[in-house]
Amino acid sequence: MNIMQINNHKIIDCDAVLDAKFGKEGTPSRIAAEEKAFAFYTGQIIEQVRKEAKMTQTELAEKVGSNKSYISRIETGRTEPRVSTFYRIASALGRCVELTPV
Numbered sequence: 001m002n003i004m005q006i007n008n009h010k011i012i013d014c015d016a017v018l019d020a021k022f023g024k025e026g027t028p029s030r031i032a033a034e035e036k037a038f039a040f041y042t043g044q045i046i047e048q049v050r051k052e053a054k055m056t057q058t059e060l061a062e063k064v065g066s067n068k069s070y071i072s073r074i075e076t077g078r079t080e081p082r083v084s085t086f087y088r089i090a091s092a093l094g095r096c097v098e099l100t101p102v
Helices: 014-022 028-052 057-064 068-075 083-092
Strands: 004-007 010-013
Touching: 010 014, 014 028, 028 068, 057 068, 057 083
Parallel strands: none
Antiparallel strands: 004 010
16 A cells, blocks of 8 residues: 655645554554554554543543553553453443444
């Protein structure tokens, strides 16, 4: 996929930037970078929904049987919850996980 972006009036090939920084697609270093990015993105979604629910990290942790530091690590992308924990988080936030075809 060749994603183009305009940045400061310069056209940048994002794939080329990612290749230079993390290695070619499919390489171990690129896969590791993508996994970190997905963990961070997931954490950001959880944080946003938690804040929309007007819930603190402590309150969310209590609802899912965890602690505040674990929720913080999830939200900052430092750790990824197990699937079962992710479903408990979604439920505690009044959300459900829906799989839709791509």
